[in-house]
Amino acid sequence: xxxxxxxxxxxxxxxxxxxxxxxxxxxxxxxxxxxxxxxxxxxxxxxxxxxxxxxxxxxxxxxxxxxxxxxxxxxxxxxxxxxxxxxxxxxxxxxxxxxxxxxxxxxxxxxxxxxxxxxxxxxxxxxxxxxxxxxxxxxxxxxxxxxxxx
Amino acid sequence: xxxxxxxxxxxxxxxxxxxxxxxxxxxxxxxxxxxxxxxxxxxxxxxxxxxxxxxxxxxxxxxxxxxxxxxxxxxxxxxxxxxxxxxxxxxxxxxxxxxxxxxxxxxxxxxxxxxxxxxxxxxxxxxxxxxxxxxxxxxxxxxxxxxxxx
Amino acid sequence: xxxxxxxxxxxxxxxxxxxxxxxxxxxxxxxxxxxxxxxxxxxxxxxxxxxxxxxxxxxxxxxxxxxxxxxxxxxxxxxxxxxxxxxxxxxxxxxxxxxxxxxxxxxxxxxxxxxxxxxxxxxxxxxxxxxxxxxxxxxxxxxxxxxxxx
Amino acid sequence: xxxxxxxxxxxxxxxxxxxxxxxxxxxxxxxxxxxxxxxxxxxxxxxxxxxxxxxxxxxxxxxxxxxxxxxxxxxxxxxxxxxxxxxxxxxxxxxxxxxxxxxxxxxxxxxxxxxxxxxxxxxxxxxxxxxxxxxxxxxxxxxxxxxxxx
Numbered sequence: 001x002x003x004x005x006x007x008x009x010x011x012x013x014x015x016x017x018x019x020x021x022x023x024x025x026x027x028x029x030x031x032x033x034x035x036x037x038x039x040x041x042x043x044x045x046x047x048x049x050x051x052x053x054x055x056x057x058x059x060x061x062x063x064x065x066x067x068x069x070x071x072x073x074x075x076x077x078x079x080x081x082x083x084x085x086x087x088x089x090x091x092x093x094x095x096x097x098x099x100x101x102x103x104x105x106x107x108x109x110x111x112x113x114x115x116x117x118x119x120x121x122x123x124x125x126x127x128x129x130x131x132x133x134x135x136x137x138x139x140x141x142x143x144x145x146x147x148x149x150x
Numbered sequence: 151x152x153x154x155x156x157x158x159x160x161x162x163x164x165x166x167x168x169x170x171x172x173x174x175x176x177x178x179x180x181x182x183x184x185x186x187x188x189x190x191x192x193x194x195x196x197x198x199x200x201x202x203x204x205x206x207x208x209x210x211x212x213x214x215x216x217x218x219x220x221x222x223x224x225x226x227x228x229x230x231x232x233x234x235x236x237x238x239x240x241x242x243x244x245x246x247x248x249x250x251x252x253x254x255x256x257x258x259x260x261x262x263x264x265x266x267x268x269x270x271x272x273x274x275x276x277x278x279x280x281x282x283x284x285x286x287x288x289x290x291x292x293x294x295x296x297x298x299x300x
Numbered sequence: 301x302x303x304x305x306x307x308x309x310x311x312x313x314x315x316x317x318x319x320x321x322x323x324x325x326x327x328x329x330x331x332x333x334x335x336x337x338x339x340x341x342x343x344x345x346x347x348x349x350x351x352x353x354x355x356x357x358x359x360x361x362x363x364x365x366x367x368x369x370x371x372x373x374x375x376x377x378x379x380x381x382x383x384x385x386x387x388x389x390x391x392x393x394x395x396x397x398x399x400x401x402x403x404x405x406x407x408x409x410x411x412x413x414x415x416x417x418x419x420x421x422x423x424x425x426x427x428x429x430x431x432x433x434x435x436x437x438x439x440x441x442x443x444x445x446x447x448x449x450x
Numbered sequence: 451x452x453x454x455x456x457x458x459x460x461x462x463x464x465x466x467x468x469x470x471x472x473x474x475x476x477x478x479x480x481x482x483x484x485x486x487x488x489x490x491x492x493x494x495x496x497x498x499x500x501x502x503x504x505x506x507x508x509x510x511x512x513x514x515x516x517x518x519x520x521x522x523x524x525x526x527x528x529x530x531x532x533x534x535x536x537x538x539x540x541x542x543x544x545x546x547x548x549x550x551x552x553x554x555x556x557x558x559x560x561x562x563x564x565x566x567x568x569x570x571x572x573x574x575x576x577x578x579x580x581x582x583x584x585x586x587x588x589x590x591x592x593x594x595x596x597x598x599x600x
Contacts, residue, residue: 030208
């Protein structure tokens, strides 16, 4: 799992240095790279956790993480959580819904964990939770639609 | 309405040149400025329309606008749509839900229009539609919570 | 359009008397019949409006319409709103989301109107508004999935 | 906790016989009683589980549980899950969103479990899962708003 994987949606690469050394990220996704980049890795329990470090550029005018940043990260996390259900297939997001639970400040470690509530078919349902330094920030659900088998 | 308005959430300014000359935007919101900036103005019918021009930096790895970009713009549009209901009060987003209707490509004029389905109280409900060159891209609903009277 | 239409999901019938004489409803749907029945008809502008009359049996313990009743009616309305997009095909609901805007009291005329924000394909996106005596009660969005062509 | 508790929203009673003997339910909520009644009890781990037994009257025209029935049960479960956060306060539902994961057939034991993702304040966020004989049926999130302290 350590080599870069090229797909039509960009290249799934492994970052080699810094806080998230060894984590995976998508190269070639301009908005995501610019917003993040966001990273994910498989934990020992088999689940995929997503993470990034909050910086001033992620904040809104009030000094807290912008809702759009949390939702962009959640959209990334949807696909990380669904890694096994997707098994490499492409997919698009049909719905993403977020409840904003608490503020995230610059410097926080932002993580997303979740589960596939229904996979297996073409429509994959996910729910997850984004935290900032462990405190609940965003509860989200998403529906993604498998486009094609590889 | 042409002068800049300073608030604790940044400065509501008017852009002076370019495609959106005369439209309003928030200065001092790092994530929004970096994602957009996004603009809004009041139309002759009294409603507030939001807009920006899609660029390559808004796209995902597939060459279409990233869902997170659409949702960040929708979060901006929530507050533009609720301009009159808010009447200058601060507010936070409790929920933002989006249905992804269609792809937006680089170069498209992206607009959001909507309505307050219930205002007046502390909890304000909004629904709206984002379009790309007039074609439906994102149907969204949002709940925002007024924090304080000015 | 005046005759009953039998489908594997029940019979689409026309009620012959009472306040909603001439409106359509589904016979053979136990939960819906028991909750409603709910009715719909095509208006002169081509849209399909859904309606029923609020009775004490639709209320919660506080004397207002139960949220579950509003959502059950919204689920009915999803399919009425999507009548033309479905063109007789069967479909299932993937997602239904509701924002509760205001209370409905017994005796009120409850109506639902809405629009298909994206149809044509297998996944159909709808949004709508339920009102009680004309006042906003529930803003809803739904995603339905076409199961098969007739 | 075994006596009936009267509130302005009805009476929280304990059913004395049948499959759910010892579980709590709301008397005096016409729509809920008619749809269910639905029951909840506190488990040994401190969480509140909701349940009822699926009957033919809960089904739609296709022979599966009606989406409105699942959502009505989820609306009940929101308040059961939030029992401790509410601590007896009244509350109203602001938003209820459901993803339909799988069909439930007549005869199934229908249960709902979940968690408060953020409580403590006036706005309480909940997420949960409804199952039928243990299989996922509905993933839901809800936002409820505390009306008053007792």
